[in-house]
Amino acid sequence: MKTRTVRAFALKEFVDLYRSRMIVMVYLLPVMILVLFGYGIRMEVTHARVMIIDNDHSKFSKELVAKFEHSKYYNPSVVQIPEKEALRSIKQAKTDALIIIPSSFEKRLLHGQKSEIGVFVDGSFPTRATTIEGYIQGTILDAASEVSARMGMKPKGMITLNQRTLFNQAMRDEDAVVPGLIGLILLVAPAILSALLIVKEKEKGTIFNFYASPLSKAEFLAAKLIPVFALHSLNIFLLFLLAVYLFDVPFRGSFMLYWLSSELYILISLSIGLLVSVITRRQVVAVVLTVIITVIPGFLYSGILMPISSMQGESYIEAHLFPVMYYNHILYDTFLIGQGLASEKIVLYLGILVVFFLFYFAAGTLWLKKEMR
Amino acid sequence: MPQLEVRDVTVRYKKRVGIQNASLQAERGEIIGFIGADGTGKSSLMHAIAGVIRFEGEIVYDGVAYHSPKEAERIKAEIGLMPQGIGLVLYDDLTVGEHLQFFADIRDVKQDEAFYAYRDKLLHMAGLSEFTDRLAGNLSGGMMQKLSLICTLLHRPKLLILDEPTTGVDPLSRLELWEILDNIRKEEGTIALVSTAYMQEAARMDKVLLFDDSKIIAKGKLEELVHEIEPYVYEKSPCEECLTIHGKSFSLKPLDAPHTTPSLEDIFFVNALKSQKLPPKIEIGARSDGTELPEIVMEAKGLTKRFGSFVADDHIDMQLRRGEILGLLGANGAGKTTFIKMLLGLYPIDEGELTLLGRPIRSGKDRQKLKAKIGYVSQHFALYKELTVRENLLYFANMHHIPPTEAIRRIGRYAEELGFAEYMDDFPSSLPLGVNQRFSVAAALLHEPVVLFLDEPTSGVDAIARAQFWEMLRLLKQKWGISILITTHYMSEAEYCDRVVLLKRGKKIADDTVENLYKSHPDAKSFEEIFLSYYRENA
Structure with a gap:
């Protein structure tokens, strides 16, 4: 060469x-x-538009709503409208998710009774829906564990999550x-x-x-x-x-x-x-x-x-x-x-x-x- | 023992044979001409000798025998190959000087004082000394060919293989190329194998090989070959099983007509007769509708085109009359193509007035109405490679809004008349240049225009196809009464024009009938000499 x-x-x-x-x-x-x-x-979701219908107006329910309000992941709006109308808002793609807190939510929890929170997620983009669903679940469980720890009680069915992401902590x-x-x-x-x-x-x-x-x-x-x-x-x-x-x-x-x-x-x-x-x-x-x-x-x-x-x-x-x-x-x-x-x-x-x-x-x-x- | 001996060389491609059982011998300092139509095997044989393609048979150069490109590596330092195609081996983005440097470097030429002296001599011979800083992409065709040639000569090859180095090159540049070649072979004892489409050049060769149908059909000195065909050439007379071209008749059977002196190109016509490959007869039927035409079809007054500070066309006046064939001649870069492009609106006109078919042309709108009356064939035949001949023609018919039934009728008629009916379902790239050229013209004729602009339609086309092409133009003029503006590098073709206009460096230097030009140049034996005399005057 x-x-x-x-x-x-x-x-x-x-x-x-x-x-x-x-x-x-x-x-x-x-x-x-x-x-x-x-x-x-973009895989992560921020500022998901969440509509919350609080039928309880108790201390617990307000604490839960506050959790949503203080997170960068949600843009929550607390409303007082019939469930049907709220669902239509999802249909019109104006809302990503709907959370319904039932009446007597606090009362039932204090009595150690099972309480159901209604969560509806817009599934037109499946990955996005799964992500939002996961967030909401996490937020609710997080709130629940906080409350239970403070009250010093261990209600049945209440899971404490200990999630940690490795290598990409942020x-x-x-x-x-x-x-x-x-x-x-x-x-x-x-x-x-x-x-x-x-x-x-x-x-x-x-x-x-x-x-x-x-x-x-x-x-x-x-x-x-x-x-x-x-x-x-x-x-x-x-x-x-x-x-x-x-x-x-x-x-x-x-x-x-x-x-x-x-x-x-x-x-x-x-x-x-x-x-x-x-x-x-x-x-x-x-x-x-x-x-x-x-x-x-x-x-x-x-x-x-x-x-x-x-x-x-x-x-x-x-x-x-x-x-x-x-x-x-x-x-x-x-x-x-x-x-x-x-x-x-x-x-x-x-x-x-x-x-x-x-x-x-x-x-x-x-x-x-x-x-x- | 000869310096170069080629024994029984055959080159095969996937579907066809390039050249079959070719043999030749050459001595030091000999120039050997490869002559024949397109696709007859000239390039294949050249590629085999240059060792760039696989072949069967044996080639011996200077005692070194080789049978494959791999074995040919040993002599590649001695070989200079200039393949076919204008500026093919040049890089558009390198300057003339950088090219010489590059070719010297890849050949590992020692760059001492002797080298620089030789380099300067080559540059001077090629007339490129002043242009060493110009990018190759900005050179004219003739300059590109001269640069390619001196790049090929730079390492002083002892075996020079030039594939149509002069095609598309104007007569003056051609003359200069031959002078360079002649000097080199005398000084260096170089063997030169040269193929050419210009028969006049064959006269400068020591020996010519005639190619046809992938074989070498004749060898010898040109005079001998011309002498051999004498018995078959007659003055124009009606006959059967014969060819009548440009006022001469060729027949293998004796004719009842006086003999006439054969020209070099006549070798091809006689050969076509001998191999029983009579070209299809050209006819032209009457056009569908008669059109009234003004006496002056095109008139240009002071037409000017500038590219930056370079004036491509400088205040050119020209008239094209009804039913006239006007030849536009000039060296490479004289402004012929630019002029035609201005007429067509492909380049905006910088200055001057243009009148087409009696209408002054000032905007694109004025042209739009005339599109249906103008036909144009570009230098490179604007055909679609992915469409067959038939599909191409249908496409062009569609473009001109010709009703389908009428289009099919006309396409069928042209295919018969212009002799390409058998190729209708082939792709253009698989056809000889001559066929492509005729069907390009058919595409330009589909909408029955009244004016035809042809930009170098005959470059690289073989003698027979060119003769047919001119027959077609003559008939078009006669039967349709249309006007034709044509550019060409074949000076012999200028003689078939009614009138010629000569351009030089963007200026018009002559505009007269061929007859008058001959009268004003009584010493000229051919039109080429008239052309050269104009170009040499106040050069």
Whole structure:
């Protein structure tokens, strides 16, 4: 391999990327995905519009209402209207949930009798409904346990909840979504760029400069992939800064691990792009194909939408066939947990990523022929 | 032993054969011409020799034998390949100077003083010395081809393979390209394999190979080949089983007519006769409705177009009369295409007045009413690759609101008359350029226009298809009385025009009938010489 030749070719790629303004895309695309999705994906519910009908007007019922009023999760309104009318308000999507406190609520509780609170939740968005339902349950139980503790009584059927969320104590969506997005972005963007750089020459005809010259395959690949690798390496830092400073995601692990595993992951991505460029002839096709084969697994198996451990059957197997799951495990560890290389799983996953890279790169290199088809 | 020997080379593609059992030999310093229509195997053989495609057979260069692209790697340092297509190997975003640097670097050329002297010499020969800072994307077609050629020459290849380096290049640039080539082969002893669509260039070659039907059908010096066809060429006379083109008749059987001197292109016509591949006869039926036309169909007064500080067309006056074929000639970048695009409203007019069919054109609205009367065929034939010929034509008929039954009737008629009926269900990309060209014109004729604007419709089309194309234009003029404005790089075609306008750097430098031009240039043997004399004057 002649370094001068590779350097000259790679320099040409840089000049080309710069003059064709493609360089803007290299950095704009990742930032856009992170900002749009980072703010756009919301799992938690705040300010749910809750209508409360208090038929009791007792101390207990007022305490319960106060619990709702003091939470950022609800926008409660205490009303005195017939049940039917309140339900219509849900139907009209003006209210998310309706809570009905029965009359003699306090009296029954003091007598140790069972009391039922009516809760109606708008189920048109099932996940949202489940979330709100869970909140309300929690709030009521919380209030109940407080009251019972104060009164020094242990009513039957009253459960004390001791919920604690691990690693993401604040239950912030940003913490859960943003690291997963980095795994998506670094899979998609380098792949598109590397596919484009080779297919562009095929489409234009300049690929003849490679076919007809003594330039070796290794030199050509190095010249094509080094610029992509270098440019996207900068994205590792850019995305880190955005995650930590714009989205306030905590970073508890080793930066070295984050950095090196991300570089490895970029290598995997550009090898995928290389593979795509071997099979396609048109830039449009190359872009669409790359997007399809990277975005879908990158999103589904990123752990953003669903944890891999809760997947079953085919989806569980499929998740293991794409590199994104392994990388994201390391990502979440470095951001939220910080076990680092002390965890055997992370060492294993790093090894698996190396295998992914070697496999894709070997396939692309062997398949690329220095001749017309 | 010859320096280059090609033995029984065959190139196969998935569905067809590119070239079959081709053999040739070449000595140092020889220029060998590859001549033949589109798709007859010239490029396939060139790709095989350059080692960029798999082939059967054996090629020996300088004692090194190779049978595959992999084995050819050993001699790639000696080879220079310039594939077909204008500016194909150039990067739009790199400047002329950066290209030379890049090509030297990827070939690992030692950059010492001798290199820079050679580089400057090449730049000077190509007339690009002043343009080293210009982006390749902003060069004209001829400049792109000259740049491609000197990039190919930069590492001093000993085996130069040039696939139609002069197609789409104006006569002046073509002359310059050949001068570069001639110098190189004399100084370096380079073997040059050159394919061309211009028969005049064949005269500059040491040996020509004639290609037809994926085979080499004849080899030898050009004079010998022309001499061989003499017995089959007659003056124009009525005959059967023969071809009558451009005032000559070709027949294998003896005709009762005097013989005439054959020209180079006639080799193709005789060959078509021999291989019994008579081109379909072109006819044109009467148009559906007669239209009254003004005497002056198009009149431009002081038409000007600027791109930034660059003046593409500088105050051009032009008239197109009823039933006239007007040839618009000029070097690459002289402003021909820009002018046509202004006529069509594809570029806004910066200055000047335009009158079409008696109406002054001031806004898009004025044009809208005339759309139905104008037909246009662009340089690149604006056809849809994903639609078959039939579907393409139906689509264009729809665009012009032609009732379906009438559209189908007209499409069927054109397919018969213009000889592409057998290709109706094929995709354009699988057809020879000549067929694509005729059916592009059919698409432009569907709405029966009264004016036809044709932008280089014949570039890269083989001699027979071009002859048919001109026959079609002649008939259109005769039967329909329509006016045609056409641009071309084939100077021999200028002679079929009623009148020619010559553009040079955005200015009109001549506007006269072909006859008058010959009178004012008594020494000129061909129209090409007239063209060159205009271009050399006060250059």
